Amino acid sequence: MAAEKIILLVEDNPDDVALTLRALKKNNxxxxxxxxxxxxxxxxxxxxxxxxxxRDPRDKPQLILLDLKLPKVxxxxxxxxxxxxxxxxxxxxxxxxxxxxxxxLVEGYSLGANSYIRKPVDFDQxxxxxxxxxxxxxxxxxxxxxx
Amino acid sequence: MQDSQQAPNEQTLTPTAxxxxxxxxxxxxxxxxxxxxxxxxxxxxxxxxxxLAEDYEQSLAPEAKDYxxxxxxxxxxxxxxxxxxxxxxxxxxGEIQLExxxxxxxxxxxxxxxxxxxAPEAPQREVLWVIAPGLTAWTDLALMRTALAKLVDNxxxxxxxxxxxxxxxxxxxxxxxxxxxxxDNGPGLNMSYAKPRLFGMFxxxxxxxxxxxxxxxxxxxxxxxxxLGGRIRGFGQPGQGACFEIVLPxxxxxxxx
Numbered sequence: 182m183a184a185e186k187i188i189l190l191v192e193d194n195p196d197d198v199a200l201t202l203r204a205l206k207k208n209n210x211x212x213x214x215x216x217x218x219x220x221x222x223x224x225x226x227x228x229x230x231x232x233x234x235x236r237d238p239r240d241k242p243q244l245i246l247l248d249l250k251l252p253k254v255x256x257x258x259x260x261x262x263x264x265x266x267x268x269x270x271x272x273x274x275x276x277x278x279x280x281x282x283x284x285x286l287v288e289g290y291s292l293g294a295n296s297y298i299r300k301p302v303d304f305d306q307x308x309x310x311x312x313x314x315x316x317x318x319x320x321x322x323x324x325x326x327x328x
Numbered sequence: 329m330q331d332s333q334q335a336p337n338e339q340t341l342t343p344t345a346x347x348x349x350x351x352x353x354x355x356x357x358x359x360x361x362x363x364x365x366x367x368x369x370x371x372x373x374x375x376x377x378x379x380l381a382e383d384y385e386q387s388l389a390p391e392a393k394d395y396x397x398x399x400x401x402x403x404x405x406x407x408x409x410x411x412x413x414x415x416x417x418x419x420x421x422g423e424i425q426l427e428x429x430x431x432x433x434x435x436x437x438x439x440x441x442x443x444x445x446x447a448p449e450a451p452q453r454e455v456l457w458v459i460a461p462g463l464t465a466w467t468d469l470a471l472m473r474t475a476l477a478k479l480v481d482n483x484x485x486x487x488x489x490x491x492x493x494x495x496x497x498x499x500x501x502x503x504x505x506x507x508x509x510x511x512d513n514g515p516g517l518n519m520s521y522a523k524p525r526l527f528g529m530f531x532x533x534x535x536x537x538x539x540x541x542x543x544x545x546x547x548x549x550x551x552x553x554x555x556l557g558g559r560i561r562g563f564g565q566p567g568q569g570a571c572f573e574i575v576l577p578x579x580x581x582x583x584x585x
Binding site: 194196197200203250279280282300301302303304305307 | 372
Protein backbone atom coordinates (compact mmCIF):
# COMPACT_ATOMS: atom_id res chain seq x y z
CA MET A 182 0.00 0.00 0.00
CA ALA A 183 1.23 3.44 -0.86
CA ALA A 184 2.30 5.71 1.93
CA GLU A 185 -0.41 7.98 3.21
CA LYS A 186 -0.84 11.16 1.25
CA ILE A 187 -0.06 14.04 3.53
CA ILE A 188 -1.19 17.65 3.23
CA LEU A 189 1.18 20.24 4.63
CA LEU A 190 -0.77 23.27 5.80
CA VAL A 191 1.45 26.30 6.35
CA GLU A 192 -0.67 28.71 8.36
CA ASP A 193 0.05 30.84 11.41
CA ASN A 194 -3.49 31.82 12.35
CA PRO A 195 -5.01 29.18 14.68
CA ASP A 196 -8.55 30.18 13.64
CA ASP A 197 -7.70 29.61 9.99
CA VAL A 198 -6.09 26.29 10.88
CA ALA A 199 -9.25 25.17 12.71
CA LEU A 200 -11.52 26.34 9.89
CA THR A 201 -9.38 24.69 7.21
CA LEU A 202 -9.36 21.40 9.14
CA ARG A 203 -13.12 21.67 9.55
CA ALA A 204 -13.59 22.35 5.85
CA LEU A 205 -11.44 19.33 4.96
CA LYS A 206 -13.44 17.15 7.36
CA LYS A 207 -16.77 18.43 5.98
CA ASN A 208 -15.60 17.30 2.56
CA ASN A 209 -14.50 13.86 3.76
CA UNK A 210 -10.90 14.59 2.92
CA UNK A 211 -9.29 12.26 5.41
CA UNK A 212 -5.65 12.74 4.59
CA UNK A 213 -3.26 13.44 7.40
CA UNK A 214 -2.68 17.16 7.76
CA UNK A 215 0.60 18.45 9.11
CA UNK A 216 0.42 22.06 10.29
CA UNK A 217 3.43 24.34 10.18
CA UNK A 218 2.91 27.60 12.06
CA UNK A 219 5.51 29.64 10.21
CA UNK A 220 7.87 29.53 7.26
CA UNK A 221 10.79 28.17 9.25
CA UNK A 222 8.72 25.27 10.55
CA UNK A 223 7.54 24.47 7.02
CA UNK A 224 11.08 24.39 5.67
CA UNK A 225 12.26 22.34 8.68
CA UNK A 226 9.52 19.81 8.02
CA UNK A 227 10.28 19.52 4.32
CA UNK A 228 14.05 19.29 4.69
CA UNK A 229 14.20 17.35 7.98
CA UNK A 230 16.04 20.09 9.83
CA UNK A 231 15.59 22.07 13.07
CA UNK A 232 12.63 20.86 15.08
CA UNK A 233 12.03 18.17 12.43
CA UNK A 234 15.64 16.97 12.61
CA UNK A 235 15.76 13.34 11.58
CA ARG A 236 12.55 13.34 9.53
CA ASP A 237 13.17 11.75 6.16
CA PRO A 238 12.77 14.51 3.57
CA ARG A 239 12.00 11.86 0.97
CA ASP A 240 8.57 11.49 2.58
CA LYS A 241 7.00 14.34 0.74
CA PRO A 242 3.56 15.76 1.19
CA GLN A 243 1.18 15.33 -1.71
CA LEU A 244 0.20 18.97 -1.46
CA ILE A 245 1.34 22.13 0.30
CA LEU A 246 -1.25 24.74 1.24
CA LEU A 247 0.74 27.90 1.73
CA ASP A 248 -0.36 31.13 3.38
CA LEU A 249 1.64 34.19 2.30
CA LYS A 250 1.75 36.31 5.41
CA LEU A 251 3.74 34.27 7.90
CA PRO A 252 6.00 35.05 10.82
CA LYS A 253 9.79 34.64 10.49
CA VAL A 254 10.01 33.49 6.85
CA UNK A 255 7.04 34.56 4.70
CA UNK A 256 5.18 32.39 2.23
CA UNK A 257 6.82 33.69 -0.93
CA UNK A 258 10.26 33.04 0.53
CA UNK A 259 9.24 29.51 1.53
CA UNK A 260 8.12 28.97 -2.06
CA UNK A 261 11.36 30.34 -3.43
CA UNK A 262 13.42 28.05 -1.20
CA UNK A 263 11.33 25.04 -2.23
CA UNK A 264 11.75 25.75 -5.91
CA UNK A 265 15.53 26.16 -5.53
CA UNK A 266 15.95 22.72 -3.99
CA UNK A 267 15.93 19.61 -6.19
CA UNK A 268 14.15 17.64 -3.49
CA UNK A 269 11.13 19.92 -3.42
CA UNK A 270 11.12 21.87 -6.65
CA UNK A 271 8.28 19.83 -8.19
CA UNK A 272 6.01 19.64 -5.14
CA UNK A 273 2.52 21.01 -5.78
CA UNK A 274 2.12 24.28 -3.91
CA UNK A 275 -1.25 25.99 -3.66
CA UNK A 276 -1.13 29.50 -2.27
CA UNK A 277 -4.09 29.97 0.05
CA UNK A 278 -4.25 33.53 1.24
CA UNK A 279 -6.37 36.59 1.98
CA UNK A 280 -4.61 38.64 -0.64
CA UNK A 281 -5.68 39.04 -4.21
CA UNK A 282 -3.22 41.81 -4.73
CA UNK A 283 -1.77 41.76 -8.24
CA UNK A 284 1.82 41.84 -6.99
CA UNK A 285 1.25 38.78 -4.77
CA LEU A 286 -0.29 36.87 -7.67
CA VAL A 287 2.53 37.81 -10.04
CA GLU A 288 5.21 36.95 -7.50
CA GLY A 289 3.50 33.72 -6.46
CA TYR A 290 3.22 32.45 -10.00
CA SER A 291 6.68 33.71 -10.94
CA LEU A 292 8.19 31.74 -8.09
CA GLY A 293 6.44 28.60 -9.31
CA ALA A 294 3.18 28.29 -7.40
CA ASN A 295 0.87 25.73 -9.00
CA SER A 296 -2.29 27.52 -8.02
CA TYR A 297 -3.45 30.61 -6.17
CA ILE A 298 -6.65 30.70 -4.16
CA ARG A 299 -8.04 33.58 -2.19
CA LYS A 300 -9.66 32.38 1.02
CA PRO A 301 -13.29 33.47 0.98
CA VAL A 302 -14.71 35.08 4.11
CA ASP A 303 -17.99 33.20 3.68
CA PHE A 304 -17.47 29.80 5.28
CA ASP A 305 -19.86 28.04 2.88
CA GLN A 306 -17.76 29.30 -0.01
CA UNK A 307 -14.62 28.30 1.83
CA UNK A 308 -15.92 24.73 2.24
CA UNK A 309 -16.66 24.63 -1.49
CA UNK A 310 -13.20 25.96 -2.35
CA UNK A 311 -11.58 23.30 -0.15
CA UNK A 312 -13.77 20.61 -1.72
CA UNK A 313 -12.65 21.50 -5.23
CA UNK A 314 -9.07 21.91 -4.15
CA UNK A 315 -9.03 18.53 -2.42
CA UNK A 316 -10.67 16.78 -5.33
CA UNK A 317 -8.30 18.30 -7.84
CA UNK A 318 -4.97 18.02 -6.03
CA UNK A 319 -5.51 14.86 -3.98
CA UNK A 320 -7.51 12.81 -6.51
CA UNK A 321 -7.49 14.08 -10.10
CA UNK A 322 -4.03 15.49 -10.41
CA UNK A 323 -1.16 13.04 -11.03
CA UNK A 324 1.95 13.94 -9.11
CA UNK A 325 5.39 12.46 -9.35
CA UNK A 326 6.05 9.43 -7.17
CA UNK A 327 8.11 9.93 -4.08
CA UNK A 328 11.53 9.04 -5.32
CA MET B 329 0.12 87.69 -4.66
CA GLN B 330 3.85 87.41 -5.25
CA ASP B 331 4.87 83.93 -6.30
CA SER B 332 8.27 83.92 -4.68
CA GLN B 333 7.17 85.28 -1.34
CA GLN B 334 4.31 83.08 -0.39
CA ALA B 335 3.40 83.38 3.27
CA PRO B 336 5.34 80.68 5.13
CA ASN B 337 2.33 79.31 6.99
CA GLU B 338 0.47 78.91 3.73
CA GLN B 339 3.37 76.95 2.32
CA THR B 340 3.28 74.47 5.15
CA LEU B 341 -0.50 74.15 5.10
CA THR B 342 -0.91 73.50 1.40
CA PRO B 343 0.60 70.16 0.43
CA THR B 344 2.51 70.05 -2.83
CA ALA B 345 1.69 67.51 -5.51
CA UNK B 346 4.55 65.26 -4.48
CA UNK B 347 3.49 65.45 -0.84
CA UNK B 348 -0.01 64.51 -1.96
CA UNK B 349 1.45 61.53 -3.80
CA UNK B 350 3.29 60.45 -0.65
CA UNK B 351 0.10 60.79 1.35
CA UNK B 352 -1.81 58.78 -1.21
CA UNK B 353 0.82 56.07 -1.19
CA UNK B 354 0.68 55.89 2.56
CA UNK B 355 -3.09 55.71 2.39
CA UNK B 356 -2.89 52.92 -0.17
CA UNK B 357 -0.61 50.78 1.94
CA UNK B 358 -2.83 51.42 4.95
CA UNK B 359 -5.91 50.38 3.01
CA UNK B 360 -4.12 47.32 1.68
CA UNK B 361 -3.10 46.23 5.17
CA UNK B 362 -6.55 46.94 6.57
CA UNK B 363 -8.42 45.06 3.90
CA UNK B 364 -6.14 42.07 4.29
CA UNK B 365 -5.71 41.90 7.99
CA UNK B 366 -9.40 42.45 8.62
CA UNK B 367 -10.38 39.52 6.43
CA UNK B 368 -8.85 36.86 8.68
CA UNK B 369 -10.86 37.70 11.84
CA UNK B 370 -13.91 38.19 9.66
CA UNK B 371 -13.46 34.69 8.29
CA UNK B 372 -13.30 33.43 11.86
CA UNK B 373 -16.50 35.28 12.81
CA UNK B 374 -18.39 33.80 9.88
CA UNK B 375 -16.78 30.37 10.08
CA UNK B 376 -17.32 29.74 13.77
CA UNK B 377 -20.86 31.15 13.61
CA UNK B 378 -21.56 28.63 10.86
CA UNK B 379 -19.94 25.87 12.93
CA LEU B 380 -22.02 26.79 15.98
CA ALA B 381 -25.26 26.85 13.98
CA GLU B 382 -24.47 23.51 12.42
CA ASP B 383 -23.01 21.52 15.30
CA TYR B 384 -25.57 22.69 17.86
CA GLU B 385 -28.56 22.86 15.59
CA GLN B 386 -30.63 20.64 17.90
CA SER B 387 -29.98 22.56 21.08
CA LEU B 388 -30.23 26.14 19.78
CA ALA B 389 -33.46 28.07 20.22
CA PRO B 390 -34.83 29.69 17.05
CA GLU B 391 -33.88 33.07 18.46
CA ALA B 392 -30.27 31.95 18.88
CA LYS B 393 -30.18 30.72 15.28
CA ASP B 394 -31.53 34.08 14.17
CA TYR B 395 -28.74 35.85 16.04
CA UNK B 396 -26.15 33.65 14.37
CA UNK B 397 -27.67 34.35 10.96
CA UNK B 398 -27.42 38.07 11.72
CA UNK B 399 -23.78 37.75 12.71
CA UNK B 400 -23.03 35.97 9.45
CA UNK B 401 -24.93 38.54 7.40
CA UNK B 402 -23.04 41.35 9.12
CA UNK B 403 -19.72 39.63 8.43
CA UNK B 404 -20.65 39.41 4.75
CA UNK B 405 -21.57 43.09 4.65
CA UNK B 406 -18.26 44.00 6.17
CA UNK B 407 -16.49 41.91 3.57
CA UNK B 408 -18.32 43.79 0.82
CA UNK B 409 -17.13 47.05 2.32
CA UNK B 410 -13.56 45.83 2.59
CA UNK B 411 -13.54 44.71 -1.02
CA UNK B 412 -14.96 48.08 -2.09
CA UNK B 413 -12.26 49.85 -0.10
CA UNK B 414 -9.57 47.75 -1.74
CA UNK B 415 -11.04 48.35 -5.19
CA UNK B 416 -11.25 52.09 -4.57
CA UNK B 417 -7.64 52.18 -3.50
CA UNK B 418 -6.57 50.12 -6.51
CA UNK B 419 -8.51 52.29 -8.95
CA UNK B 420 -6.84 55.46 -7.84
CA UNK B 421 -3.34 53.98 -7.97
CA GLY B 422 -1.03 53.68 -10.93
CA GLU B 423 1.82 55.81 -12.16
CA ILE B 424 0.78 59.16 -13.57
CA GLN B 425 1.65 59.61 -17.23
CA LEU B 426 0.73 63.01 -18.52
CA GLU B 427 -0.45 63.41 -22.08
CA UNK B 428 -3.03 65.27 -24.11
CA UNK B 429 -6.28 63.49 -23.25
CA UNK B 430 -9.50 63.93 -25.21
CA UNK B 431 -12.01 64.13 -22.37
CA UNK B 432 -14.96 64.47 -24.75
CA UNK B 433 -14.06 61.18 -26.39
CA UNK B 434 -13.72 59.53 -22.98
CA UNK B 435 -17.17 60.70 -21.91
CA UNK B 436 -18.60 59.71 -25.30
CA UNK B 437 -17.24 56.18 -24.88
CA UNK B 438 -18.59 55.94 -21.35
CA UNK B 439 -21.98 57.19 -22.55
CA UNK B 440 -22.06 54.69 -25.41
CA UNK B 441 -21.26 51.87 -23.02
CA UNK B 442 -24.23 52.90 -20.87
CA UNK B 443 -26.68 53.03 -23.76
CA UNK B 444 -25.34 50.09 -25.76
CA UNK B 445 -27.55 47.05 -26.24
CA UNK B 446 -24.93 45.09 -24.34
CA ALA B 447 -25.18 47.27 -21.24
CA PRO B 448 -26.34 45.33 -18.22
CA GLU B 449 -28.83 48.02 -17.18
CA ALA B 450 -32.19 46.84 -18.38
CA PRO B 451 -34.65 48.01 -19.46
CA GLN B 452 -33.29 50.39 -22.06
CA ARG B 453 -33.39 53.99 -20.98
CA GLU B 454 -33.87 57.18 -22.93
CA VAL B 455 -31.16 59.61 -21.93
CA LEU B 456 -30.19 62.72 -23.84
CA TRP B 457 -26.41 63.06 -23.81
CA VAL B 458 -25.01 66.49 -24.59
CA ILE B 459 -21.25 66.19 -24.96
CA ALA B 460 -19.23 69.19 -26.08
CA PRO B 461 -16.70 67.94 -28.66
CA GLY B 462 -12.93 68.32 -28.58
CA LEU B 463 -12.40 69.12 -24.90
CA THR B 464 -8.87 68.14 -23.98
CA ALA B 465 -6.65 68.29 -20.92
CA TRP B 466 -3.02 67.56 -20.14
CA THR B 467 -3.49 64.70 -17.69
CA ASP B 468 -3.34 60.93 -17.17
CA LEU B 469 -5.59 58.95 -19.48
CA ALA B 470 -6.30 55.88 -17.34
CA LEU B 471 -6.89 57.75 -14.10
CA MET B 472 -9.04 60.37 -15.79
CA ARG B 473 -11.09 57.67 -17.47
CA THR B 474 -11.81 56.14 -14.06
CA ALA B 475 -12.69 59.48 -12.50
CA LEU B 476 -15.04 60.42 -15.34
CA ALA B 477 -16.55 56.94 -15.25
CA LYS B 478 -17.47 57.50 -11.60
CA LEU B 479 -19.16 60.80 -12.44
CA VAL B 480 -20.98 59.30 -15.42
CA ASP B 481 -22.08 56.32 -13.28
CA ASN B 482 -23.35 58.74 -10.69
CA UNK B 483 -25.32 60.86 -13.19
CA UNK B 484 -26.68 57.73 -14.89
CA UNK B 485 -27.76 56.24 -11.59
CA UNK B 486 -29.49 59.31 -10.25
CA UNK B 487 -31.41 60.04 -13.46
CA UNK B 488 -32.84 56.50 -13.47
CA UNK B 489 -36.25 57.78 -12.47
CA UNK B 490 -36.06 61.12 -14.24
CA UNK B 491 -38.39 61.69 -17.18
CA UNK B 492 -36.44 63.08 -20.15
CA UNK B 493 -33.12 62.52 -18.45
CA UNK B 494 -30.32 64.74 -19.68
CA UNK B 495 -26.61 64.41 -18.95
CA UNK B 496 -24.24 67.08 -20.16
CA UNK B 497 -20.46 67.26 -20.36
CA UNK B 498 -18.91 70.60 -21.12
CA UNK B 499 -16.36 73.19 -20.18
CA UNK B 500 -16.49 76.81 -19.13
CA UNK B 501 -13.77 79.29 -18.39
CA UNK B 502 -13.23 80.75 -14.95
CA UNK B 503 -10.36 83.24 -14.63
CA UNK B 504 -9.11 81.74 -17.91
CA UNK B 505 -8.94 78.29 -16.27
CA UNK B 506 -10.86 75.46 -17.87
CA UNK B 507 -13.62 74.13 -15.65
CA UNK B 508 -14.94 70.82 -16.93
CA UNK B 509 -18.39 69.88 -15.76
CA UNK B 510 -20.74 66.94 -15.87
CA UNK B 511 -24.29 67.81 -14.99
CA ASP B 512 -27.56 65.93 -14.85
CA ASN B 513 -31.21 66.77 -14.31
CA GLY B 514 -31.78 64.09 -11.66
CA PRO B 515 -33.20 64.70 -8.20
CA GLY B 516 -30.31 66.99 -7.35
CA LEU B 517 -28.52 67.54 -4.08
CA ASN B 518 -29.54 69.03 -0.81
CA MET B 519 -26.36 70.94 -0.15
CA SER B 520 -26.98 71.36 3.55
CA TYR B 521 -26.59 67.58 3.85
CA ALA B 522 -24.36 67.01 0.88
CA LYS B 523 -21.64 69.56 1.37
CA PRO B 524 -19.47 67.86 3.98
CA ARG B 525 -20.25 64.31 2.87
CA LEU B 526 -20.58 64.27 -0.89
CA PHE B 527 -17.11 62.87 -1.58
CA GLY B 528 -16.75 60.85 1.61
CA MET B 529 -16.04 57.15 1.41
CA PHE B 530 -19.17 55.00 1.94
CA UNK B 531 -21.39 58.05 2.08
CA UNK B 532 -24.73 57.53 0.44
CA UNK B 533 -26.84 60.63 0.43
CA UNK B 534 -30.03 58.87 -0.53
CA UNK B 535 -31.93 56.06 1.11
CA UNK B 536 -33.43 54.71 -2.09
CA UNK B 537 -33.11 50.93 -1.88
CA UNK B 538 -33.50 50.68 -5.67
CA UNK B 539 -30.24 52.49 -6.24
CA UNK B 540 -27.19 50.27 -6.07
CA UNK B 541 -23.78 51.18 -4.75
CA UNK B 542 -21.82 51.47 -1.56
CA UNK B 543 -20.84 55.11 -1.82
CA UNK B 544 -17.30 54.75 -3.14
CA UNK B 545 -17.68 56.29 -6.60
CA UNK B 546 -17.39 60.00 -5.85
CA UNK B 547 -14.78 59.31 -3.18
CA UNK B 548 -12.66 57.55 -5.80
CA UNK B 549 -13.21 60.39 -8.29
CA UNK B 550 -11.98 62.89 -5.73
CA UNK B 551 -8.92 60.84 -4.81
CA UNK B 552 -7.97 60.62 -8.47
CA UNK B 553 -8.51 64.28 -9.23
CA UNK B 554 -6.50 65.20 -6.13
CA UNK B 555 -3.69 62.92 -7.23
CA LEU B 556 -3.71 64.63 -10.60
CA GLY B 557 -3.24 67.93 -8.81
CA GLY B 558 -6.74 69.14 -9.59
CA ARG B 559 -9.88 69.98 -7.69
CA ILE B 560 -13.37 68.59 -7.85
CA ARG B 561 -16.57 69.98 -6.45
CA GLY B 562 -20.22 69.17 -6.68
CA PHE B 563 -23.31 71.27 -6.20
CA GLY B 564 -27.00 71.31 -6.94
CA GLN B 565 -30.40 71.92 -5.51
CA PRO B 566 -33.20 69.52 -4.70
CA GLY B 567 -35.22 68.91 -7.84
CA GLN B 568 -32.80 70.78 -10.07
CA GLY B 569 -30.12 68.28 -10.85
CA ALA B 570 -26.52 67.95 -9.78
CA CYS B 571 -23.34 69.28 -11.32
CA PHE B 572 -19.77 68.16 -10.79
CA GLU B 573 -16.85 70.33 -11.79
CA ILE B 574 -13.24 69.41 -12.29
CA VAL B 575 -10.35 71.82 -12.59
CA LEU B 576 -7.06 70.30 -13.64
CA PRO B 577 -3.64 71.93 -13.54
CA UNK B 578 -2.67 73.52 -16.85
CA UNK B 579 0.04 71.85 -18.92
CA UNK B 580 3.50 72.35 -17.43
CA UNK B 581 2.31 73.68 -14.09
CA UNK B 582 2.06 70.41 -12.24
CA UNK B 583 4.89 70.06 -9.84
CA UNK B 584 7.35 67.33 -10.79
CA UNK B 585 5.75 66.89 -14.20
